[in-house]
Amino acid sequence: MMVKLFFLEKLNLSLIIKTLYLFFFVIFFSNTNSESYVKAGESLIWDSENQSYTANGSVEFKNDEFVAFADRMIANYIKQDKDEIFTIVELFENVVIEFKDEIFRGNYAIYTRDDNIIKLTGNVSIESPTRLLKGNELIADIDNNKRILNSANNESLVEVLLENNADN
Amino acid sequence: MINIFNTKIIYFLIILILGLQIFIYFYNQNSLTKSFSQKNITVENFSSVVLSNSGITKIGSEKLNKIDDNKIYLEGESYLENKEYKIYGNNISINLIDEISSSEDSVKVINSMGTLKAKGFKNIDYDGKIIFFGEVEFVIDN
Numbered sequence: 001m002m003v004k005l006f007f008l009e010k011l012n013l014s015l016i017i018k019t020l021y022l023f024f025f026v027i028f029f030s031n032t033n034s035e036s037y038v039k040a041g042e043s044l045i046w047d048s049e050n051q052s053y054t055a056n057g058s059v060e061f062k063n064d065e066f067v068a069f070a071d072r073m074i075a076n077y078i079k080q081d082k083d084e085i086f087t088i089v090e091l092f093e094n095v096v097i098e099f100k101d102e103i104f105r106g107n108y109a110i111y112t113r114d115d116n117i118i119k120l121t122g123n124v125s126i127e128s129p130t131r132l133l134k135g136n137e138l139i140a141d142i143d144n145n146k147r148i149l150n151s152a153n154n155e156s157l158v159e160v161l162l163e164n165n166a167d168n
Numbered sequence: 169m170i171n172i173f174n175t176k177i178i179y180f181l182i183i184l185i186l187g188l189q190i191f192i193y194f195y196n197q198n199s200l201t202k203s204f205s206q207k208n209i210t211v212e213n214f215s216s217v218v219l220s221n222s223g224i225t226k227i228g229s230e231k232l233n234k235i236d237d238n239k240i241y242l243e244g245e246s247y248l249e250n251k252e253y254k255i256y257g258n259n260i261s262i263n264l265i266d267e268i269s270s271s272e273d274s275v276k277v278i279n280s281m282g283t284l285k286a287k288g289f290k291n292i293d294y295d296g297k298i299i300f301f302g303e304v305e306f307v308i309d310n
Contacts, residue, residue, distance in 0.1 A: 036308040037282075044286065044304040046279075048252060049296035055304070063308075077281065083309075084281040 036063045038075070051084075052076045061089060065116070065142055066099040068109070087113050095120065103127040104138060116142045124149070209234040214242075220267050220293045225250040227262070238265040246271075248291070253279045253298070255289070267293035275300070282308040 038044065042057025052074055055061075059073040063086070070091035077084045089111040091097075097104040097118060107122030117139060124138040126147060137150040215228035230244030242260040248269060249255070257275035262268075270290040277284040277298070287302025 038304075038306040038308070040300075040304040040306075043302075044284070044300045044306060046284075046298045046300070047296060048298075053306070079280070082280055084279070086308075 037061075038073070040073075050076075051078065059091070061091070066097050066111075066118070068098075068111075069096040070094060070109070085113070089113075099140065099142070101129055102140075104140060106138065118142065218262075218264065223250055225293075229260070239263055253277055255291070257289070269293070272301075282306055 037060075038053065038055055039060040040055035040057055041059070044056070045054040047054070055073040055075075057071070059068075059070050061068045061070075061073055061075070068089070068091055071093035073092070074090045075086045076088045077086050091109040091111075093107060095104075095106045095109045097109060097120070099118075104118065104120055104124070104126055106120030106124040109118060109120045111118045120138040120140075121136065123134075124136060125132060125134045126138055126140075126149060127133075133149050135149040135151040139146075139148040139150075141147070211232045211234075213230060214232035215226065216232075218225045218227055226249040227242065227247065228249075229242035229246035231242075233241040233243055235241055240262045242262065245256075245258055246260045247254065247256050248260065255269075255275060255277050257271045258273040260269055260271040268291065270288070272288040275286050275289045277286075277289075277300075284300065284304065284306040286300035286304045289298055289300050291298045
């Protein structure tokens with residue numbers, strides 16, 4: 001009887017610990033994933049008259065949709081009630097945008113919040129787990145899950161099958 | 169005999185206490201971490217308001233040093249606060265004529281978009297620009 005009670009208590013304690021662990025795990029990851037930020041290696045200029053932020057040097061920008069990396073970023077914002085919201089984000093040089101399992105690369109990118117579209121230009125590529133496409137311009141329509149890859153001519157549009165899909 | 173001895177001890181203690189007080193007084197007169205050629209005025213635990221391009225800015229610090237009519241130096245923990253931002257930093261210089269404040273020490277800024285941390289800043293108030301130096305992290309409120 002004593003042994004049974006001992007194990008029951010141990011089981012209860014174990015359940016409580018697991019529940020608490022799950023609770024804190026969910027809280028922690030829900031917060032870290034939803035956090036938006038701008039990081040800059042060299043400087044950040046807040047221009048309140050022109051309502052913009054300019055970040056320089058190893059810039060990292062994260063919002064609800066994607067994480068972007070570039071050498072320079074200019075983000076324009078508007079004031080809504082008491083909050084400030086980014087409306088247009090421009091990224092310059094060595095642009096890398098990670099969106100779910102896709103990686104977009106280019107020399108310049110512009111994201112517009114209103115239509116939720118990312119447009120990249122200059123040596124553009126789109127890499128997914130199965131393929132790599134290269135061109136001159138990429139339009140990624142996030143809401144409609146559509147990608148348009150343009151090129152100056154047919155020859156400059158390149159499709160490369162990645163290794164993990166080559167066997168299929 | 170005992171009374172004379174006690175009186176001497178009391179005198180000695182009074183002199184010792186007075187000496188200690190003089191020592192403490194002079195020891196607490198910390199010199200400024202920055203030296204300025206002009207005569208300055210120092211006020212401790214200071215707070216005031218400044219009218220500038222961005223409106224009324226509340227300023228405060230552990231120690232305020234007035235360099236001249238146009239320049240003040242906020243020594244130690246200091247802040248600048250107005251309707252657009254709250255800047256919390258250390259050792260902030262303010263030029264009232266040029267409307268420029270700056271610091272080379274770590275700074276934390278809270279505005280209506282989020283919280284920003286940087287290694288230093290230069291606030292060009294007449295232009296509505298704040299330049300943050302070094303590694304900058306700006307966490308945006310959702």
